[in-house]
Amino acid sequence: MVSLDNFEALFLNEINKNKASHYFLAVSGGCDSMVLLHLFIKHKLPCSVLHVNYNLRGIESTQDCETVRELCEKQSIAFHMHSCDLETSLNNGGNLQNKAREIRYAFFKTKLKTIPLSAICLAHQNNDQEENFWLTMTRGGGIRAMSGMQSYTKPYLRPLLMFSKETLYKYAKSENITWREDSSNRSNKYSRNIWRNVLLPYMKMNTIGLANATKLLQTVFRRLSSEDRDVVLRLLPEKRAEFNLTFKKISTLNSTQWIELLDLLYIPKSLALAILNLHSGPNGKRINFTSEKSHYSVVWKEKNHLVFGGKLQTLKPIPKFKKYAIDLLPETFSKSVLFLDETKIKGQLKIRNTAQGDRLQPIGIKGSKLVSQILKDAKVPLVKRKDICVLVDDEKIISVVNYAIDKRALASSTPCICIEILM
Numbered sequence: 001m002v003s004l005d006n007f008e009a010l011f012l013n014e015i016n017k018n019k020a021s022h023y024f025l026a027v028s029g030g031c032d033s034m035v036l037l038h039l040f041i042k043h044k045l046p047c048s049v050l051h052v053n054y055n056l057r058g059i060e061s062t063q064d065c066e067t068v069r070e071l072c073e074k075q076s077i078a079f080h081m082h083s084c085d086l087e088t089s090l091n092n093g094g095n096l097q098n099k100a101r102e103i104r105y106a107f108f109k110t111k112l113k114t115i116p117l118s119a120i121c122l123a124h125q126n127n128d129q130e131e132n133f134w135l136t137m138t139r140g141g142g143i144r145a146m147s148g149m150q151s152y153t154k155p156y157l158r159p160l161l162m163f164s165k166e167t168l169y170k171y172a173k174s175e176n177i178t179w180r181e182d183s184s185n186r187s188n189k190y191s192r193n194i195w196r197n198v199l200l201p202y203m204k205m206n207t208i209g210l211a212n213a214t215k216l217l218q219t220v221f222r223r224l225s226s227e228d229r230d231v232v233l234r235l236l237p238e239k240r241a242e243f244n245l246t247f248k249k250i251s252t253l254n255s256t257q258w259i260e261l262l263d264l265l266y267i268p269k270s271l272a273l274a275i276l277n278l279h280s281g282p283n284g285k286r287i288n289f290t291s292e293k294s295h296y297s298v299v300w301k302e303k304n305h306l307v308f309g310g311k312l313q314t315l316k317p318i319p320k321f322k323k324y325a326i327d328l329l330p331e332t333f334s335k336s337v338l339f340l341d342e343t344k345i346k347g348q349l350k351i352r353n354t355a356q357g358d359r360l361q362p363i364g365i366k367g368s369k370l371v372s373q374i375l376k377d378a379k380v381p382l383v384k385r386k387d388i389c390v391l392v393d394d395e396k397i398i399s400v401v402n403y404a405i406d407k408r409a410l411a412s413s414t415p416c417i418c419i420e421i422l423m
Contacts, residue, residue: 007163007171011039014159018152020119023047024080024111026104029064029180032123035168036160037068038177040121041075047121048078050111052104054086057184064180071178082107097190112155124149124158127165131195133214143228143256144263147221224256232261240295246305247279265308266294275299278306284382302381316387318351319401320422327414335402338391338419344409347394349419351401354388360397360406371397374404391419 025040027033027049040047049072053065065081072079084103090096108120129148136145151161160168172179188194204210231253237243253261258276262269268289278285278301286300298309329339358371375385380403391399399405401421411417 004167004171004174007167008039008043010162011159012043014151014157014162015043015045018119018157018159020155020157021046021117022115023119023121023157024108024115025049025121026108026123027051027068028123028182029068030123030182031172031177031179032125032160032165032168034068034071034177034179035172035175036121036123037071037077038172038175039159041077048080048111050108050120051079051081052100052107053081053083054100054103055083056086057182060180060183064182067178067180080111097192119155119157121157121159123160125160125163125165125168127196129161129218130211130214131192131200133218134195134200135192142259143221144225144260146218147225148218225260228254228257228260229264231257232264235261236264240310242308242310244302244305244307248304250276250279250306265296266291267296267299271299275306283379284385286382300381303379307381318353318389321349321351321391322420322422323349324418324420325415326418329411329414329416335399335405336421336423338399338405338421339411339416340398340409340419341411342417345393345398346396349391349393349398351389351391351421353386354390354400358390358397360390360400360404361408362404363407363410369404371400371404374400378403391421 023045025037025047027037049068051065051068053061055061069079086100090099112118132148133146149158149161151158185193188197235245259269259272262272268291271287271289274287281301283301283303286298288298295310296308297311300307354371359368361368375388389401390397391401396408397406398409
């Protein structure tokens with residue numbers, strides 16, 4: 001346990017390691033956050049206070065808010081309060097604690113934008129770290145989730161993370177700090193409180209060194225998680241643009257590294273197995289997903305790799321063409337330059353994207369063939385086919401640009417017209 005003799009020195013060391021232009025303190029009114037506020041006041045650190053009133057406990061919630069507000073007014077510290085009706089917001093379902101977290105962090109982010117280079121200061125302490133470990137493990141969390149909170153993860157600073165709850169209580173009493181006890185902490189309605197009030201006390205009573213073993217595991221998991229992240233970061237592009245990842249490279253990743261990759265890309269981890277299973281699917285098979293934070297919205301298979309496609313998957317511009325008369329046919333031909341008999345063209349020429357059911361009579365085969373089949377034979381991935389264009393007149397398809405030419409309008413002699421596709 002940390003001695004009170006060096007308590008403030010250790011706190012100031014954490015602040016000095018992670019300096020910010022301004023600190024927004026998340027203060028609920030409980031012991032931990034009121035100790036945090038007291039330390040900032042005592043050492044004259046630049047700060048203001050953020051308080052969220054969820055209105056869950058009636059008069060108690062109001063009194064929590066007023067306790068914090070009065071201290072801020074007395075010390076001339078800016079006080080910012082966000083009030084919401086949390087129970088009403090859950091009328092359509094949802095987890096109360098998760099929703100509360102979403103609300104307060106959204107509030108925090110709005111304040112961060114008001115002062116450049118500022119930080120959010122949270123009053124998490126070592127007992128919270130321990131509870132998180134067991135909660136995460138029982139919920140099936142990965143190594144990184146069980147490695148615990150960091151003292152600083154930009155823009156969030158936790159300068160009390162090294163201290164136990166007992167140390168904070170002792171410090172609060174020695175400094176005559178006033179705080180409010182949240183009566184809901186005594187209720188075992190929530191999973192965290194069951195661990196806090198029942199399971200962990202029982203486990204510690206019957207398992208010597210449990211707390212130290214937990215810290216050791218978190219240290220090991222933190223190191224492994226850092227190593228996994230380093231491996232994954234080497235696979236990702238510097239800019240969040242469309243990129244490929246070969247199945248050979250994917251096969252070198254272990255399960256935690258694969259999850260780490262999806263996490264860095266903000267791709268839902270529930271899709272981890274489905275994305276891997278694209279390996280056994282046909283070329284062009286895709287998985288679409290929605291993720292507000294991700295730069296990506298689709299993953300598809302293409303030959304021997306996966307393509308991670310960006311959200312802005314727009315159609316390429318329709319290419320233009322130029323038309324002119326010629327008197328001599330070349331010795332060699334390409335699929336981007338066409339030589340047509342103008343008398344066989346009906347109406348106006350134009351270029352458009354392919355459409356379902358498009359069909360032409362390609363050079364070299366009897367009868368007609370679907371454009372989709374031509375592109376499939378050319379091994380054009382499904383997700384790329386939307387960008388393929390056709391040159392048409394009012395009656396028929398003249399060409400699948402760069403892939404096939406219809407024989408019905410071809411010139412057999414000169415003079416004729418030349419159509420050059422400008423890509």
